[in-house]
Amino acid sequence: MKRRVVITGLGxxxxxxxxxxxxxxxxHQGKSGIRFQSKLQALDFGCQIAGExxxxxxxxxxxxxxxxxxxxxxxxxxxxxxxxxDAWSDAGLLSNSTDVPYWDYGVIFGSGTLGVDKFREAVYQxxxxxxxxxxxxxxxxxxxxxxxxxxxxxLGCGNQVTTNSSACTTGTESVLMAYERIASGRxxxxxxxxxxxxxxxxxxxxxxxxxLPRDFNDNPSKASRPMSATATGFVPGSGAxxxxxxxxxxxxxxxxxxxxxxxxxxxxxxxxxxxxxxxAPNSEAVQRCIKKAVENAxxxxxxxxxxxxxxxxxxxxxxxxxxxxEALGLSGNxxxxxxxxxxxxxxxxxxxxxxxxxxxxLQLEExxxxxxxxxxxxxxxxxxxINLAKIPQKMIPFEPKVIAKASxxxxxxxxCVIFRAFND
Amino acid sequence: MxxxxxxxxxxxxxxxxxxxxxxxxxxxxxxxxxxxxxxxSANLVDIVLDVEDAFNIRLENEDMDQMQTVEDALKIIxxxxx
Numbered sequence: 457m458k459r460r461v462v463i464t465g466l467g468x469x470x471x472x473x474x475x476x477x478x479x480x481x482x483x484h485q486g487k488s489g490i491r492f493q494s495k496l497q498a499l500d501f502g503c504q505i506a507g508e509x510x511x512x513x514x515x516x517x518x519x520x521x522x523x524x525x526x527x528x529x530x531x532x533x534x535x536x537x538x539x540x541x542d543a544w545s546d547a548g549l550l551s552n553s554t555d556v557p558y559w560d561y562g563v564i565f566g567s568g569t570l571g572v573d574k575f576r577e578a579v580y581q582x583x584x585x586x587x588x589x590x591x592x593x594x595x596x597x598x599x600x601x602x603x604x605x606x607x608x609x610x611l612g613c614g615n616q617v618t619t620n621s622s623a624c625t626t627g628t629e630s631v632l633m634a635y636e637r638i639a640s641g642r643x644x645x646x647x648x649x650x651x652x653x654x655x656x657x658x659x660x661x662x663x664x665x666x667x668l669p670r671d672f673n674d675n676p677s678k679a680s681r682p683m684s685a686t687a688t689g690f691v692p693g694s695g696a697x698x699x700x701x702x703x704x705x706x707x708x709x710x711x712x713x714x715x716x717x718x719x720x721x722x723x724x725x726x727x728x729x730x731x732x733x734x735x736a737p738n739s740e741a742v743q744r745c746i747k748k749a750v751e752n753a754x755x756x757x758x759x760x761x762x763x764x765x766x767x768x769x770x771x772x773x774x775x776x777x778x779x780x781x782e783a784l785g786l787s788g789n790x791x792x793x794x795x796x797x798x799x800x801x802x803x804x805x806x807x808x809x810x811x812x813x814x815x816x817x818l819q820l821e822e823x824x825x826x827x828x829x830x831x832x833x834x835x836x837x838x839x840x841x842i843n844l845a846k847i848p849q850k851m852i853p854f855e856p857k858v859i860a861k862a863s864x865x866x867x868x869x870x871x872c873v874i875f876r877a878f879n880d
Numbered sequence: 881m882x883x884x885x886x887x888x889x890x891x892x893x894x895x896x897x898x899x900x901x902x903x904x905x906x907x908x909x910x911x912x913x914x915x916x917x918x919x920x921s922a923n924l925v926d927i928v929l930d931v932e933d934a935f936n937i938r939l940e941n942e943d944m945d946q947m948q949t950v951e952d953a954l955k956i957i958x959x960x961x962x
Contacts, residue, residue, distance in 0.1 A: 521900075
């Protein structure tokens with residue numbers, strides 16, 4: 457018998473809002489966090505815009521000790537720690553001040569590449585025959601699990617502390633991994649989330665693939681156009697999102713605020729066979745992932761009120777809509793409301809899933825479906841499948857009870873999670 | 881450079897690496913970095929780098945092995961400066 461798992465804390469470090477209240481406000485307003493990046497211009501990037509969280513220097517001392525801040529040059533760790541610690545305190549939890557680890561509390565916090573800027577520093581020193589001067593933090597800032605290691609230590613967690621990595625699926629996968637751990641009775645509280653570094657060394661590879669928009673450098677807020685007929689590629693982003701998942705039993709015992717319930721979901725891969733490849737999704741696998749998620753959640757597809765898609769603003773958006781429609785057996789006016797937050801935050805890569813899961817859960821909390829931006833010209837292929845009214849152009853006061861959120865990533869990997877408003 | 885000036889310079893370096901429950905006034909010449917000042921042993925390499933920069937000297941691996949206490953560090957600094 458699986459135990460019920462609820463969400464009791466949220467934290468976020470997003471391009472359009474650092475901290476839960478700023479992010480919530482930004483989603484209400486459809487405020488863009490995509491800005492011109494002079495450093496990308498200086499480096500002759502085709503795409504010179506990005507979604508990068510604006511971190512004021514004076515907040516860092518709230519999250520890190522002066523010693524931890526010395527030589528800290530890993531933006532993903534900074535975002536992850538801000539989001540993770542915020543979620544922890546939002547859940548009413550404290551850092552461990554005893555000598556005994558929190559045996560029942562753990563961390564699953566994903567990353568893509570971590571500490572890229574620190575790694576660059578180290579490469580220069582090593583090539584300069586100065587390896588002896590790397591200092592003690594070159595390893596902990598650049599290991600993939602750096603972010604979960606920092607958080608696990610700051611909070612004093614004694615259950616599983618790990619980092620998952622599955623490209624742009626990472627964040628949603630971390631929620632499902634944390635869910636499984638609690639549902640199976642092996643932990644009471646898990647901090648789930650993910651982060652993604654900022655900067656040219658992370659985004660350059662995508663620019664080289666010619667999959668980023670190049671014609672919006674002087675009009676950044678219009679560049680990310682999920683579901684639009686004029687979408688020309690995704691805008692790179694960065695940041696972190698975090699969710700505290702907790703057994704219903706523990707949440708009740710603590711008298712914690714409950715944002716919603718995780719009903720379950722599914723993770724799979726298309727095996728890079730058929731139409732699937734390293735960089736292209738296998739529709740059969742995507743549909744199977746969504747169908748299984750609905751089945752595992754113990755609901756019927758028509759109960760889904762809203763979908764937060766992966767919808768990156770590439771030519772694949774119409775295919776994603778078709779896959780949702782086929783998987784759910786719903787189309788036209790029977791299709792749920794659907795939105796993508798990438799219009800305002802861009803594609804935050806390994807952080808995308810967790811930032812967007814936070815946004816999805818906020819819809820339960822706020823009793824609304826947040827609007828899409830930059831899709832006043834919906835792609836005609838999408839309108840062949842679903843009704844125009846199902847793609848809100850601004851926030852609508854419709855209270856969703858069940859929300860499906862999916863993320864897809866390079867490597868032909870998929871994750872779909874089902875959230876429900878809490879009902880005892 | 882006067883001895884007390886060197887000592888003060890070294891204390892300023894060490895201070896950064898002290899855990900929250902150890903204060904600057906706990907630093908004495910005989911203090912052991914790891915067992916008494918509770919400094920994370922991984923940070924000893926950072927102290928060595930800071931000492932190199934502050935005194936414009938270079939410490940070898942053997943010097944670092946011998947650097948158990950504040951006094952040890954002062955002695956090594958002296959020998960490099962002389």
